[in-house]
Amino acid sequence: MSEIIIEATGIKKTLGQGAGEVKALRGIDLTLRRGEFTLLMGPSGSGKTTLLLVLGCMLAPSSGTLTVCGMPTSGVDKEGLARIRRDHIGFVFQSYHLFPTLTAAQNVQLALDIRHERGRKAGKRAREALNLVGLAQKADTLPGELSGGEQQRVAIARAFVANPSVILADEPTAALDGNNGRSIMRILADAAHQRERAVLVVTHDPRVIPFADRIVEIEDGLLVDTGSGGPERLHLPKAAAFRP
Amino acid sequence: MSLVPTLASRNLFHDRLRFVATLIGIVFSVVLVMIQMGLFLGFGRMVTTMIDHASADLWVLPKGAKCFEDPSLLDAKLRDKVTSVDGVASVVPLVIGFSDWRLESGETTPVFVVGADLRDGSLRPWNVVEGDVRALSQNGAVIVDRSYYDRLGVSKIGSTAEIRGRHVKVVALTDGIRSFTTTPYVFVDLKYARTYTGTFPDRASDLLVRLKPDADRDTVLKAVRALVGEHEVLTTDEFRSRSRSFWLFGTGAGAALFAGALLGVIVGTVIVAQTLYSSTKDHLSEFATLRAMGSSNGYIYRVIIYQALLNAIIGFVIATAIGTVVVEMTAKSALPIVITPWLIAALFVLTVVMCVASAIGAIVRVVRIDPATVFMR
Known part of the structure; x- marks a missing residue:
């Protein structure tokens, strides 16, 4: 059995107060393991993003326990949680969130910079990460001059350049066409399989299913299936899927 | 980086x-x-330009004098008393005051007369760009700054005017001796300053005290203070500070x-x-x-x-x-x-x-x- 990177037990999260109170998560048990590519799927409002925020140490659960790389997160202050994110977690956002005034290489290097990794070595690592996502020739290009797919690849390079144990991605293919979506999923799958990371992708895009080792379904704040995945399990039409 | x-x-x-x-x-x-x-x-x-250019270690001032331009007067006979203090090299009276300058055209303008003993050199005009300071010892001789040509109605050495009805002639010119009050300074010899300012012969504005090289300033200061009674004795730094304080904060x-x-x-x-x-x-x-x-x-x-x-x-x-x-x-x-x-x-x-x-x-x-x-x- 491979190493557990994130372990969530009995996670509950209530958002809002009084009449506006919503039980977004109602007792989630989930483990993410090294080398495993997991999809978290579910309809809108099912609690996918809330769970991602909790797993990414950006939202404290109302109850339950969360450990990241063996470290419990309960009682840790904001700076401590930021440190856990910095040291162990890489994020990929739906709308890329690149810095428009920095080049692709500088955007990637930023993930090292906040970890106090600077100088030529950091620059070299950033360019190597861009090379791995096929963007070595665009290292000095500003995000505004890149396509959506290229921007998302820069964001992925930024997520894994510091070698985090886990990558959490939120709808990374939502704004991309078929070719770009396939390319992004392949990079993320490689990040899990070849680089021994836990990768969790939140999506409601069924085309990404063929890449998954495991598909976790969430509905009304509860996991309804934590099975081992594959497109056949969801009866997905072959033509609709991104092919690995 | x-x-x-x-x-x-x-x-x-x-x-x-x-x-x-x-x-x-x-x-x-x-x-x-x-x-x-x-x-x-x-x-x-x-506001301290005259103090800065005076050659004095101590200043004897009328009681309550706030600045160099203060019109208060003291008894000139104090000079002899102060001269007798051990460690004092010389005591020079200074006579200053506002007066009227009448241009050749007949207009008048206020001026600030500075009268010092030129032989002693306690407060001589500086930055003299034309003429000779020694000519100031002549009757009716004055030195003015060339930046005041228009105000004073003069254009060169030899130009004439009147101060308090007395005929005066410009014998030298300075550059950059300007007054913050915009009233031009006019340098004259001490012996004529009283006439131009209407000061009685036994009165002086200040006494400039110079010490002997080996004198202890604090000791002499104490001795002079004890001697001059109600008048004030300040070091140059103290007088400078008092003048600045008056003009900058008092006003x-x-x-x-x-x-x-x-x-x-x-x-x-x-x-x-x-x-x-x-x-x-x-x-x-x-x-x-x-x-x-x-x-x-x-x-x-x-x-x-x-x-x-x-x-x-x-x-x-x-x-x-x-x-x-x-x-x-x-x-x-x-x-x-x-x-x-x-x-x-x-x-x-x-x-x-x-x-x-x-x-x-x-x-x-x-x-x-x-x-x-x-x-x-």
Whole structure:
């Protein structure tokens, strides 16, 4: 059995107060393991993003326990949680969130910079990460001059350049066409399989299913299936899927 | 090297219009403070210019004399008493006072007569650019500054006028001896000064005391104070300080200059704070992304403070260049603006403090960033 990177037990999260109170998560048990590519799927409002925020140490659960790389997160202050994110977690956002005034290489290097990794070595690592996502020739290009797919690849390079144990991605293919979506999923799958990371992708895009080792379904704040995945399990039409 | 300076400078230069507006605010503020403080220094120097150029170790003054221009008089016989004090080398009376100068055209203008014993050299005109100071010992001889040609209706050595109905002739010209009161100084020999100022022969404005080289100043000071009774005895530094204090703070002129400088600081701080806050607000999603990636708050503060520092440095350099031009332009004016290296250093520190303090609002805004917002966009 491979190493557990994130372990969530009995996670509950209530958002809002009084009449506006919503039980977004109602007792989630989930483990993410090294080398495993997991999809978290579910309809809108099912609690996918809330769970991602909790797993990414950006939202404290109302109850339950969360450990990241063996470290419990309960009682840790904001700076401590930021440190856990910095040291162990890489994020990929739906709308890329690149810095428009920095080049692709500088955007990637930023993930090292906040970890106090600077100088030529950091620059070299950033360019190597861009090379791995096929963007070595665009290292000095500003995000505004890149396509959506290229921007998302820069964001992925930024997520894994510091070698985090886990990558959490939120709808990374939502704004991309078929070719770009396939390319992004392949990079993320490689990040899990070849680089021994836990990768969790939140999506409601069924085309990404063929890449998954495991598909976790969430509905009304509860996991309804934590099975081992594959497109056949969801009866997905072959033509609709991104092919690995 | 960290990416903090790169990120800060790109954030700053990205919106050029806002950057220019910020710079204008800083430059306006720093130039205003620089001019106000330069005027303060210039004024401070001008009010003591006669004291600075007098050759005296101690000044015997009428009781309560507030400044060099004070019209109070003392008994000239004190001179003999003070001369007798052990350690005193010489005592020279000074007679000063306002008087009327009648131009050849018949117009009159007020002048400030400075009468000193030329043989003793206690307060001789300086910066003499034409003529000879020794000619001042002639009856009716005066020395004026050439910047007052128009005011005094003279155009060269040999020009004539009247002081209190007495015929006078310009025998030498100085350059740059200007009065902050705008009333021209007119140097005359002591023996004629009383006539021009209407001072009785047994009266003098001040006594300038020079000490022997081996004399202990404090000991002599005590001895002279004990001797002159109700009159005051000050060292040159004390008299300079008292004069400055009177003109700068007693008249409210200094307070007005400081108020202007304070206004400059407030305006600058508000402008920089507003633009930094607005810039930070525009880049909130980037700061939230940094926070989501795990950056410390300190890293984000550094970006904002670096922006503030860049504003400060660029604004200060431009302001200093403008200030230098202003200094050049006012060098020959009635009240020149004086900018010293210390003033420049203090202004730089002030500009940095002003800009960094302005960043507080932006920092407070950033502290409240929820990194989770990056997943909502």
